[in-house]
Amino acid sequence: MNFDYSPEEETFRQEVRTWMEANAPRDPSGIATGMRIGKETQFAWEKKLASKGWLAYTWPAEFGGPGFTPVQRDIFDAERARAGAPSVIPFALMMLGPVLMKFGTPEQQKRFLPRIASAEQVWCQGYSEPGSGSDLASLKTQAVRQGDKYIVNGQKIWTTQAHWAHWIFCLVRTSGDGSKQQGISFLLMDMNTKGIEVRPIVTIDGHHHLNEVFFTDVEVPVENLVGVEGQGWTIAKYLLTHERTAIAGVGDSKRQLRWLSETVARDPALKDSPHARRRIAELEVDLLALEYTNLRTLDRMAKGHSPGPESSGLKIKGTELQQGISEAQLEFGGLQAMPWGQDVEGEPVYRAASTRYNFLRACTIYGGSNEIQKNVLAKVLIGL
Ligand SMILES: Cc1cc2nc3c(=O)[nH]c(=O)nc-3n(C[C@H](O)[C@H](O)[C@H](O)COP(=O)(O)OP(=O)(O)OC[C@H]3O[C@@H](n4cnc5c(N)ncnc54)[C@H](O)[C@@H]3O)c2cc1C
Numbered sequence: 001m002n003f004d005y006s007p008e009e010e011t012f013r014q015e016v017r018t019w020m021e022a023n024a025p026r027d028p029s030g031i032a033t034g035m036r037i038g039k040e041t042q043f044a045w046e047k048k049l050a051s052k053g054w055l056a057y058t059w060p061a062e063f064g065g066p067g068f069t070p071v072q073r074d075i076f077d078a079e080r081a082r083a084g085a086p087s088v089i090p091f092a093l094m095m096l097g098p099v100l101m102k103f104g105t106p107e108q109q110k111r112f113l114p115r116i117a118s119a120e121q122v123w124c125q126g127y128s129e130p131g132s133g134s135d136l137a138s139l140k141t142q143a144v145r146q147g148d149k150y151i152v153n154g155q156k157i158w159t160t161q162a163h164w165a166h167w168i169f170c171l172v173r174t175s176g177d178g179s180k181q182q183g184i185s186f187l188l189m190d191m192n193t194k195g196i197e198v199r200p201i202v203t204i205d206g207h208h209h210l211n212e213v214f215f216t217d218v219e220v221p222v223e224n225l226v227g228v229e230g231q232g233w234t235i236a237k238y239l240l241t242h243e244r245t246a247i248a249g250v251g252d253s254k255r256q257l258r259w260l261s262e263t264v265a266r267d268p269a270l271k272d273s274p275h276a277r278r279r280i281a282e283l284e285v286d287l288l289a290l291e292y293t294n295l296r297t298l299d300r301m302a303k304g305h306s307p308g309p310e311s312s313g314l315k316i317k318g319t320e321l322q323q324g325i326s327e328a329q330l331e332f333g334g335l336q337a338m339p340w341g342q343d344v345e346g347e348p349v350y351r352a353a354s355t356r357y358n359f360l361r362a363c364t365i366y367g368g369s370n371e372i373q374k375n376v377l378a379k380v381l382i383g384l
Contacts, residue, residue, distance in 0.1 A: 007278040014367050016079040024085035028156050064117040072300030081251035092123035094246040095239045096169050103227040126156040126170035143172035152218040162198045162211040174229050183311040184232035186225040205358040207301045244311035247367045248318030250291045256325045264332050290317050309380040313374035319363040326357040
């Protein structure tokens, strides 16, 4: 493919840049360098994107998205990150959306997709359980069919933003027969249903994004089953390729690398350091390579293919790069690299670079650990 932007793409970039500059949330707490933002700011931002028709920016027009080309998606994400605006909560937009488009009934598509694209419904992902992370197919949360309902009992863990979400998509066990992959189904649940309890987990960055979710005799209508009973593993794998592609995070890495380069260029003790320059150059080369690989995957997706195993490669390189940039930010970030600082009124605040560094310890784990991605690649590429 041709990597030069066409005049139309340049015009599109300018349109997105102008809109982002006018509409991105202002940045009092350092979103640009990775600080966490609150629910109200995040939801207001997603509403604003939705009113422009850009929230579901990865969706085709037939399902209510803007129908961007792969290059437009890349430009959009880069400009969003450049403006220091938060990324969207990915679970419905990047994961459930494509699943419903492929496996959902027309009724499910009509019921959920417009609400997701308009920022009315926020979702979380109920895959992992205690003891079932890498070995996801060993999951035990049970759904027993009783007439026109399932009765769900069990527990999920590490559920990002479950305390914000209106709905959860879950992998549940509907049968113990056959292989462990065979008895899994994909179920949608309203978080307000009686019997669902959310308990917080605070992580090393000092924030609450993760949760445990408990299900006790939760009644779920059978029309909330996606695909057929027992097809959950196929759906789960399809969803994970979309999740891993989204984790690559090219736009945000560009933003972070720019912050690093500017910080080093302003520092008289660092700006001529061969060590700092080499580190930044290495990161830039890796990021460029990742961007082109990402564009190739997006191009295939736009032609109707699912991301496939290359999503595992993108996930590995993307997350290693995110960690590499955040490590360099700590090494060269001076005051910004301190874990604590003071705001203009002298109040203690977390420094964004160190918060980000701490959070990013997790990126090689979530979405399936990088060791598991290497196993996926080994199986596909060399048949191990
Ligand atoms: C910040 C964060 C957010 C998350 N958000 C969500 C979410 O929203 N929804 C959700 O469902 N889950 C979520 N997760 C869970 C995540 O998917 C799991 O943590 C991940 O799949 C690893 O599972 P585990 O934690 O049980 O570790 P384990 O599976 O116990 O793995 C422990 C270690 O052993 C290694 N290992 C295990 N098996 C193998 C193998 N076969 N070969 C080589 N190495 C192996 C792993 O790589 C890892 O280093 C999140 C996790 C984090 C950290």
